[in-house]
Amino acid sequence: MTDTQWPLWEVFTQEGQGAPHEHAGSVHAVDAEQALQNARDVYARRGKVVSLWVVPSIAISASTPEDVGPFFDPGNDKPYRHPQFYKVPRGVRVY
């Protein structure tokens, strides 16, 4: 079966100056301008978005489910990877 859908774009929205662009979802579009407009209409009409990114979905390289073990095994048996042994010196503000 041939895919008659237009190319897919991933949409990232920023909800304030300095905030990170976060993945909001995806839209179909034939080019970047249309992807921006569709992203605006689908994800940015409500709320307080101040910036949009659209990225062709095919440009994203993703890990696979098989990668879960080798990539993300948290290494709970390697406590030295976790930073909680350090004491925050006095006078340093904790955020």
Next chain:
Amino acid sequence: MGYGNAPDEPEFGAGSDAPARVVPDAPAAGPVVRTHTSGPGDNALFEYLLRLGDDRLILGQRLAEWCGHGPILEEDIALANVSLDLFGHATLLLKLAAEVEGNGRDEDALAFLRDAVELRNVQLVELPRGDFGFTIARQFLFDAFGELYFAALARSTHEALAGIAAKAHKEIRYHLRHSTDWVLKLGDGTPESHARMQRAFDELWRFTGELFAMDDVDRAMVEQGIGVDASTLRGAWRDRVNAVLAEATLRVPDDGYMVGGGRLGRHTEFLGHLLAEMQSVVRAHPGAQW
């Protein structure tokens, strides 16, 4: 609040208790059907606001007809968004019109309880939605006009109207960007899409003259610093349309005979059908509360 004409208003038309007056079908170039809202009268501002509001009310309804029928999901949402923006503009403009009229009607009564002969929109916006290309071509012609008009209207000496125009102008800039992009894509697309777009512009062209027509109402508003002289916008509008159509490989139609009369209540046969649907719930359940 209650819908319907106030008791001291002329007893005819929607919401009246009087028997329905027989209104002859107005031929395209026939005599003007006088109503209490036609002509400059003693309240040109009310008339002017109706014109501005009705354009957006009727086009909003036409676009709403696409809901669930758009070519793709994203465009379905986009058209509904533009429709809602237009309804938003119409709400503000008709609310202001109702206040100016001061006869106890509100914006809902103006939108849902006037008949076709009382509506003041240009005929361009009442034409059936056609195919997607036709809808886009009309939207582009109207957006290009609206962008110029509302930028000028935002400098009105009427503070409330200037505020509405400034808010609407931001949204219209997006509408124009959206419709322009589609004209380019469809005009310079496949032979089929190109032919449909050319046909749409050829069909629509004779309805564009009315956008720039000026009468006593408009002139009174311009003299008071409230309204916009639409005739001065035509050059800039043509420049914009020429540029976009050229890039879209489309031919700008020749200026021939231009139809008109919508501002005086003369409409195509299509407006009555649109109103029958748009007003059906309000008329079936007068005064119903949500």
